[in-house]
Amino acid sequence: MSRPRDPCPESLSKQDFERLSHFRYRLRCFLRLSENICREHGLTPLQYQLLLHLKGFEGREWATVGELAERLQAKHHGTVALVQRCEAAGLVERRRGRDDRRRMEVHLLARGARLAARIAARHQPELLHLREELSLPGWGMSP
Template sequence: MSDDALSKQDFQRLSHFRYQLRRFLRQSEDFCRDHDLTPLQYQLLLHLLGFEGREWATVGELAERLQAKHHGTVMLVDRCEQLGLVERRQSRDDRRRTEVHLLARGAELGRRIAKLHQPELRHLQEEFSLPGWPELS
């Protein structure tokens, strides 16, 4: 076997990781649907709640966090704005920049759904910090 060939254990580790990730995402999708949000709408709220150092983000920053195209993120912000979850504000520092801010309803929904994720996050933390979980070389 060459140095760059993957072992059976490598495939098992990757398969297990993808399985656990998919379980988490499916459960998250269910939580979102139960609260009349799409998973992307929830992710937008989550990224605004969790943006480091401030309580808002630009569309470009949100697009990066969502790994989405700029125009798709603009459409997502439009939809969230129509639902009363976020609002756009012109930056006080740079009038060319538009900030996306959470409204009270968006913050409350984001917090409620994030709280539902905590048991599964604890499970994943335990799952991937077990002594038997092999380190990547």
């Protein structure tokens, strides 16, 4: 399978750079808002992301540590430590796999689900604003 070719840097227009700059700015604004919301609820941004990925995992409300590490784009051992901190806070629990007893499943507890729902609700106005802003014509790369 061949990789798509990287665009030639010389082919990028001033408008491409402006769009990318604006996108990164809006992304950073969203992340800053999210960080503040998480802290208001007594969580770190990573703890919230873990809860969000458990609540939003496709087809189920649990995940393995490996799946969570992928979603968080984190190292396995760092994700294990994060799960342990969330477990100590009463947000999640680890259980032996149903099909494979060697595998550990991370399950969202009621307290974690409530926090995830509250924090996610606080993100909705900014997400709506971003969706409207980023769906404007002209947000693609120039030919």
